[in-house]
Amino acid sequence: HGAPRAVLRWQVRRGDPFATLLSGHQGLHDPYPLIDELRGRGGGVIKTPVSLATFDHAQVRAILRDPRFGVRPAIDAELLAPWRKLAERVTVPPNPVEPPSMLVLDPPEHTRMRKPVASAFTPRAIARLRERVEVVTAELLAAMPAHGSVDLITDFAARVPIAIIADMLGFPPADRERFLHWGDKVTPLLDIGTSWRTYRAAMSAIEDMDAYLADHIATLRRAPGEDILSTLVSSGDLSLRELQAGASLLMGAGFETTVNLIGNAVAALSAHPDQLALAQQDHERWPDVVEETLRFDPPVQTTARQTLEDVDLDGVRVRANRTIILSLAGANRDPAVFPDPHRFDIDRRNAKDHVAFSSGVHSCLGASLARMEAVHALRALYTRYPNLRLRGEPVRRNLFTLHGFEHMPVDLGPVA
Numbered sequence: 001h002g003a004p005r006a007v008l009r010w011q012v013r014r015g016d017p018f019a020t021l022l023s024g025h026q027g028l029h030d031p032y033p034l035i036d037e038l039r040g041r042g043g044g045v046i047k048t049p050v051s052l053a054t055f056d057h058a059q060v061r062a063i064l065r066d067p068r069f070g071v072r073p074a075i076d077a078e079l080l081a082p083w084r085k086l087a088e089r090v091t092v093p094p095n096p097v098e099p100p101s102m103l104v105l106d107p108p109e110h111t112r113m114r115k116p117v118a119s120a121f122t123p124r125a126i127a128r129l130r131e132r133v134e135v136v137t138a139e140l141l142a143a144m145p146a147h148g149s150v151d152l153i154t155d156f157a158a159r160v161p162i163a164i165i166a167d168m169l170g171f172p173p174a175d176r177e178r179f180l181h182w183g184d185k186v187t188p189l190l191d192i193g194t195s196w197r198t199y200r201a202a203m204s205a206i207e208d209m210d211a212y213l214a215d216h217i218a219t220l221r222r223a224p225g226e227d228i229l230s231t232l233v234s235s236g237d238l239s240l241r242e243l244q245a246g247a248s249l250l251m252g253a254g255f256e257t258t259v260n261l262i263g264n265a266v267a268a269l270s271a272h273p274d275q276l277a278l279a280q281q282d283h284e285r286w287p288d289v290v291e292e293t294l295r296f297d298p299p300v301q302t303t304a305r306q307t308l309e310d311v312d313l314d315g316v317r318v319r320a321n322r323t324i325i326l327s328l329a330g331a332n333r334d335p336a337v338f339p340d341p342h343r344f345d346i347d348r349r350n351a352k353d354h355v356a357f358s359s360g361v362h363s364c365l366g367a368s369l370a371r372m373e374a375v376h377a378l379r380a381l382y383t384r385y386p387n388l389r390l391r392g393e394p395v396r397r398n399l400f401t402l403h404g405f406e407h408m409p410v411d412l413g414p415v416a
């Protein structure tokens with residue numbers, strides 16, 4: 001199309017749809033009308049001093065694959081302007097959204113952190129975990145009542161991914177609760193405009209987590225196991241700080257996102273019983289349900305990149321060191337790529353063109369794992385409880401970047 005319609009300057013103004021999208025009530029509950037409003041502004045670039053943004057599928061994907069754009073820490077001094085002075089004065093411990101986490105490193109440093117763990121996440125490696133996922137899911141379902149109601153998130157969706165990633169990294173089952181707690185405190189750091197109180201709580205959780213990880217890593221040096229972290233420790237290639245950052249990123253990314261995928265799928269299926277019926281009639285359709293959920297209601301809504309040099313973007317000159325917010329959710333609802341984008345349709349042929357797992361060098365390492373977990377969890381859930389229904393309104397997580405539910409009361413109905 002050529003026009004720079006999708007490139008928007010971000011204005012942090014009360015009532016501005018972009019500010020609302022990233023920090024307002026509606027952005028939290030139903031971001032898609034705001035995304036459409038911003039997309040519809042098209043035809044030009046809105047200039048403000050803070051940031052650019054795009055909601056356009058082609059552009060989001062092009063930027064993610066373009067080496068002239070780099071990553072930057074999510075705790076971004078520019079975006080956290082109100083807390084900048086304070087943030088400068090505290091010592092920031094290593095954490096999942098700061099270097100040396102691979103998520104916020106450009107190549108070649110990025111490659112150095114990603115390569116040693118990549119082989120554990122290939123589709124072939126993940127296929128070997130299938131039985132383990134089935135066992136974990138079956139155990140959770142067996143612990144649920146034969147009928148009555150449960151919280152689908154806390155009793156089920158949140159428990160599958162943490163069990164698997166904790167096993168993969170070699171953390172004992174007894175320590176899963178701690179990670180869930182730390183995850184709760186740390187994930188708000190991904191959002192823009194985090195309050196000082198939230199920031200401090202996150203830093204304190206990170207300190208606890210790092211102390212725990214240092215202990216755990218010391219144990220693995222003496223007696224390594226078969227797990228990913230033991231392999232990393234034994235290779236001797238990474239510093240303690242790098243090991244801590246790697247382990248906390250893999251843990252956090254491993255369970256804070258897939259929970260949303262499972263929950264968002266249940267929400268979408270509940271609102272679209274015809275689509276649920278398709279999957280219930282033919283169990284081979286569950287991968288389509290998962291793919292369409294990733295497109296329709298992505299668990300990670302946005303990411304950001306920074307220009308490493310001056311770049312010409314859709315006819316607009318962008319200077320080096322500017323941030324551009326990439327709306328993965330916006331790209332996934334781009335009508336140019338997905339006709340009738342607001343329809344949840346598991347028959348969609350190109351659902352896989354979504355960018356829910358990003359693209360380019362930072363493309364989600366856990367994509368195969370997340371898909372496999374979600375397919376098995378959903379299939380097993382609806383097989384045991386074919387009449388499962390929402391029981392009232394589910395409660396949203398108070399997060400913008402990670403999009404999902406904190407609680408989802410459901411009526412299980414009779415077991416099959």
Ligand code: HEM
Pocket residue numbers: 102103104114165249250251253254255257258261298299300303304356357358359361362363364365366367369370
């Ligand atoms: C990166 C989404 C599950 C590990 C990413 C990114 C996205 C994403 C969007 C890239 C961010 C960017 O480009 O800036 C998701 C979603 C998931 C999911 C939607 C679930 C539905 C997982 C799981 C793991 C994982 C289960 C397991 C360990 C990672 C890692 C990265 C990453 C390590 C960083 C990759 C890099 O920087 O090279 N994920 N993720 N993710 N994800 Fe996932």
